[in-house]
Amino acid sequence: MELSxxxxxxxxxxxxGFPLSPRPYAQIADELGxxxxxxxxxxxxxKQRGILSRVGAVVRPNTAGASSLVAMSVLPExxxxxxxxxxxxxxxxxxxxxxxxLNLWFVVTASSEIELEQVLSRIEQKTGYDTIKLPLExxxxxxxxxxx
Amino acid sequence: MKTPLNLQIxxxxxxxxxxxxxxxxxxxxxxxxxxxxLQMSEEEVIARLSRMQTAGIIRxxxxxxxxxxxxxxxxxxxxxDIPDEEVDSVAQKIIAHDFVTLCYCRARHAPVxxxxxxxxxxxxxxxxxxxxINDLKKSAGLDIYPSKTLFSRRRFKxxxxxxxxxxxxxxxxxxQAS
Numbered sequence: 001m002e003l004s005x006x007x008x009x010x011x012x013x014x015x016x017g018f019p020l021s022p023r024p025y026a027q028i029a030d031e032l033g034x035x036x037x038x039x040x041x042x043x044x045x046x047k048q049r050g051i052l053s054r055v056g057a058v059v060r061p062n063t064a065g066a067s068s069l070v071a072m073s074v075l076p077e078x079x080x081x082x083x084x085x086x087x088x089x090x091x092x093x094x095x096x097x098x099x100x101x102l103n104l105w106f107v108v109t110a111s112s113e114i115e116l117e118q119v120l121s122r123i124e125q126k127t128g129y130d131t132i133k134l135p136l137e138x139x140x141x142x143x144x145x146x147x148x
Numbered sequence: 149m150k151t152p153l154n155l156q157i158x159x160x161x162x163x164x165x166x167x168x169x170x171x172x173x174x175x176x177x178x179x180x181x182x183x184x185x186l187q188m189s190e191e192e193v194i195a196r197l198s199r200m201q202t203a204g205i206i207r208x209x210x211x212x213x214x215x216x217x218x219x220x221x222x223x224x225x226x227x228x229d230i231p232d233e234e235v236d237s238v239a240q241k242i243i244a245h246d247f248v249t250l251c252y253c254r255a256r257h258a259p260v261x262x263x264x265x266x267x268x269x270x271x272x273x274x275x276x277x278x279x280x281i282n283d284l285k286k287s288a289g290l291d292i293y294p295s296k297t298l299f300s301r302r303r304f305k306x307x308x309x310x311x312x313x314x315x316x317x318x319x320x321x322x323x324q325a326s
Binding site for chain 2: 014016020021025026043044047051056057058060069084086087091093096098100102105106132133134135136138140
């Protein structure tokens with residue numbers, strides 16, 4: 001998808017270090033030499049086109065409870081339905097099909113270890129498939145945005 | 149990551165994270181608007197976000213993109229089985245490569261999953277990402293370890309972590325934020 005010159009600057013310049021000041025969009029506008037209303041309109045357009053997920057915080061895992069990557073090995077003909085059961089859980093954020101016999105991969109972020117286990121039991125009961133929990137032990141690197 | 153971070157944030161922080169989990173409002177004074185929902189002043193909203201960022205609880209604050217919409221369709225998760233005592237040194241070699249977007253160690257799940265070190269590479273073209281993985285294995289001497297590459301296929305869901313579902317902090321159950 002094509003980005004305008006302003007959109008490119010917004011995307012490359014503010015994936016981190018977004019202004020924590022009362023008029024953040026005006027501050028960005030000043031730096032780019034454009035109007036605050038143009039910054040807001042450009043971000044709204046990026047969001048409407050599905051390019052911008054949100055302006056917000058990416059929070060360290062396990063900040064408010066417990067989280068884990070989880071994998072499942074699901075027959076191809078069941079995958080769509082199982083993925084649906086997984087996705088409707090509000091505690092699930094990422095949910096992807098991957099090329100492996102373990103073919104469904106998702107992240108559960110729950111308020112506690114107990115709640116995390118409850119989410120996994122619910123998924124297992126509803127789908128009849130086992131879940132494999134692969135909790136984080138140590139993070140070495142996290143990207144701070146994509147260069148577009 | 150075993151140290152609980154819950155002690156570093158309180159109920160108001162979590163309500164604030166919940167209020168912005170779908171994004172900061174696109175209006176002139178977004179922190180003030182978020183604060184009104186929470187009966188918090190604009191100053192408190194900004195101060196709490198700043199503090200959580202400084203503390204590393206917020207890893208980054210800004211535009212969160214749907215990378216697939218920008219043409220990043222080749223998303224590889226590469227996993228290795230590395231002896232525990234070598235994980236740190238191998239990880240340092242991996243993250244020296246600019247194209248690696250994430251790198252972390254996870255618990256193994258024997259016998260079905262023996263891999264413990266993960267990295268993610270996001271690219272526009274599968275062939276390019278495959279070449280990067282080959283480079284990585286050769287240059288970091290990683291080709292001696294068992295590994296697998298799992299490209300993503302369908303994306304069923306992608307959102308940020310949710311904080312507006314009831315969250316327990318230090319044993320107490322708190323209300324939904326929104």
